[in-house]
Amino acid sequence: MTPARSDEPRAVLWDLDGTLVDSGDYHWRSWRDTLAAEGQPLTYQQFLDSFGQRNDRILAGWLGSDASPARITRIGDAKEALYREFARREGLVALPGAVQWVQRLHENGWRQAIASSAPRANVQVMVDAVGIAGYFEALVAAEDVTIGKPDPQVFLAAAARLGVSPGRCVVVEDAAAGIEAARAGGMRSIGVSASATLPADVSVRSLADLSPDAFDRLLG
Numbered sequence: 001m002t003p004a005r006s007d008e009p010r011a012v013l014w015d016l017d018g019t020l021v022d023s024g025d026y027h028w029r030s031w032r033d034t035l036a037a038e039g040q041p042l043t044y045q046q047f048l049d050s051f052g053q054r055n056d057r058i059l060a061g062w063l064g065s066d067a068s069p070a071r072i073t074r075i076g077d078a079k080e081a082l083y084r085e086f087a088r089r090e091g092l093v094a095l096p097g098a099v100q101w102v103q104r105l106h107e108n109g110w111r112q113a114i115a116s117s118a119p120r121a122n123v124q125v126m127v128d129a130v131g132i133a134g135y136f137e138a139l140v141a142a143e144d145v146t147i148g149k150p151d152p153q154v155f156l157a158a159a160a161r162l163g164v165s166p167g168r169c170v171v172v173e174d175a176a177a178g179i180e181a182a183r184a185g186g187m188r189s190i191g192v193s194a195s196a197t198l199p200a201d202v203s204v205r206s207l208a209d210l211s212p213d214a215f216d217r218l219l220g
Contacts, residue, residue: 010219011111011164013155013182014136017118018051018174019192019207020098021126023087030082034075035062051175054117054148055079080119087122092129095192097207102135105215113138115158115171117148138162149177152185159187170218172207173200188218 017023028047035042040063050058055076060067063075105112113136116123120141127133138161145153159169171182171189179200182189191198194205201218204210211217 008168009111009162009164010109010215011113011159011162011169012105012215013113013115013158013169013171013187014102015171015173015175015178016114016116016123016126019172020094020102020132021092021130022095023083023092023126026083026086026090030079030086034079034082037078038075051177053177054142055119057148080122084122084125087125087129092126094130094132095207097210099130099132101207101210102132106135110215111162111164112136113140113158113162115140115154117142117154119143149175150180150184152181152187155181155185155187159185168219170215173198190214190218 014020017027028044031047032042042062046062050061056072059072059076063072102112114123114127118126118141120139120143123139123141124133127136127139138158140154140158140161142148144157147153155169155171156166159166166186169187171178171185171187172192173179173182173189174192176196176198179189179191179198182200189200189202190210191200191203192205192207193203197203202210202214
């Protein structure tokens with residue numbers, strides 16, 4: 001990989017759900033209710049273990065190897081429709097520090113993209129709900145990649161759309177799979193989790209805990 005020059009543009013690639021916006025309860029309820037209608041039990045631990053993954057991978061694990069692609073797609077689509085219904089009806093709130101950091105980075109000339117495992121319709125609902133859509137130059141979602149995290153494809157696609165080399169990108173994630181994907185893509189990372197210390201270059205419990213120069217320091 002060719003080293004990035006210090007005069008190249010810089011970018012932040014944001015995971016969305018759990019990083020900028022927390023709608024975990026909506027995901028749990030929509031998965032639980034959708035699978036219950038299929039006669040498929042789901043434990044909360046199974047749900048937690050699925051964070052950061054695409055629906056096709058999640059459902060293949062839950063339903064077993066004999067689940068057809070058509071059934072996986074049908075169940076996944078039903079779950080996401082129910083999720084969006086919850087989000088629109090009950091609302092979404094940005095996590096602490098999220099809006100402030102997105103605004104600050106924009107003002108300081110960083111390019112920004114959403115790089116999410118969620119379907120595009122979900123991504124649009126979330127960024128619109130919290131009023132941050134205008135700060136992103138690209139939205140990369142599940143439909144834009146063929147392999148989900150921990151493969152780096154989603155982050156490499158986002159970097160390419162921004163015209164920024166991987167070595168000049170900082171990924172912000174709340175899941176270990178996303179941190180692994182950032183590393184595989186040759187990018188620096190910030191892990192944000194209130195419940196775990198993620199194996200990122202910088203790990204914090206909240207975006208509000210980041211030092212004012214956190215992003216600048218990661219790229220020297």
